[in-house]
């Protein structure tokens with residue numbers, strides 16, 4: 001049964017196959033509403049049966065949940081890598097650092113292009129091809145552009161990306177180029193890029209695949225569904241995630257709402273959205289009870305979330321309110337320390353992702369997260385996305401930071417190796 005696209009602001013309804021990027025009546029963002037037919041038990045067994053599949057959409061950690069993502073889609077229409085199927089990890093050095101006994105990490109860096117964006121992109125690209133789009137575009141701090149470039153190549157669609165000049169991590173920019181997207185480096189920040197991408201897409205009839213596109217959020221909901229399934233449908237107390245443009249926070253809120261509605265879970269986990277202190281308009285607004293929308297000039301080492309005017313503001317507010325959640329911010333130093341702890345535990349993630357563990361630690365220290373709470377921190381991107389930050393941290397920063405692991409240059413002799421291994425007295 002087809003779903004509807006409903007304007008979040010005025011309630012105007014559009015067909016599932018409308019290509020409008022925002023509400024044609026009032027400019028509000030659109031949200032998909034599905035009609036759920038199957039009950040929780042039937043859904044659980046369908047999800048679990050599809051796990052046996054070795055190829056095609058059933059083997060995707062997004063499309064396995066298709067009744068909750070895009071029920072009307074025929075598997076043959078799906079543009080799928082596959083993606084998802086990311087691990088839920090537990091590592092004692094990370095739990096000890098955060099002082100949280102049961103701290104799990106949902107590692108979205110294990111996706112095909114190394115970030116959670118692939119989960120939204122498979123759905124948005126499937127929809128773009130279904131609508132016979134002539135080209136696709138996005139503004140990005142780097143991960144969305146890498147993902148869009150890869151999925152556009154797969155779908156056979158021309159791709160156009162807008163990225164802020166000098167503010168995209170090397171792994172992400174080079175991926176985007178390698179996958180073949182036309183890459184426009186804009187003199188401005190992410191917020192300028194998004195405004196330009198929105199205007200250019202409307203003027204030139206290009207399908208915009210930023211997270212204001214409701215199909216992106218449908219795919220990103222699967223992070224929550226997959227995590228719940230990995231926990232045998234027993235929700236954690238907290239889901240902690242880094243927040244920039246607020247698409248993912250909104251997607252998590254919708255996933256929890258729908259999981260409750262169909263009876264997959266009986267109570268909601270709380271969402272904790274974590275921003276970088278230099279790019280924290282949502283955290284500031286939370287402390288003022290979301291009385292007003294705040295805009296800032298963003299600055300942080302975590303370039304993925306260097307965003308001052310988040311687009312999915314209202315729906316993210318709803319996600320925090322409905323789950324009785326919180327929004328917090330962490331400094332760049334806290335992000336770097338969390339990242340070093342995650343990296344040296346052999347897990348690894350990019351700087352923005354580490355904000356989720358730094359945030360969990362802070363909320364635990366403040367008593368917001370309880371000592372026996374189960375916490376899932378979402379690691380949104382892969383370690384190798386941002387080699388520049390790693391080089392600085394381990395090889396260049398003076399004085400050496402706490403976890404810096406300096407390389408040691410030696411002559412090619414066993415004596416030299418022995419000297420290095422000798423305990424220093």
Ligand code: F0G
Nearest residue numbers: 140141143144244245246247248380381
């Ligand atoms: N973590 C990473 C690694 C990201 O790349 C992003 C967003 C976020 C967290 C925040 O998610 O925007 O939904 O609140 N990256 C976007 C991009 C902006 O263009 O790749 P959000």
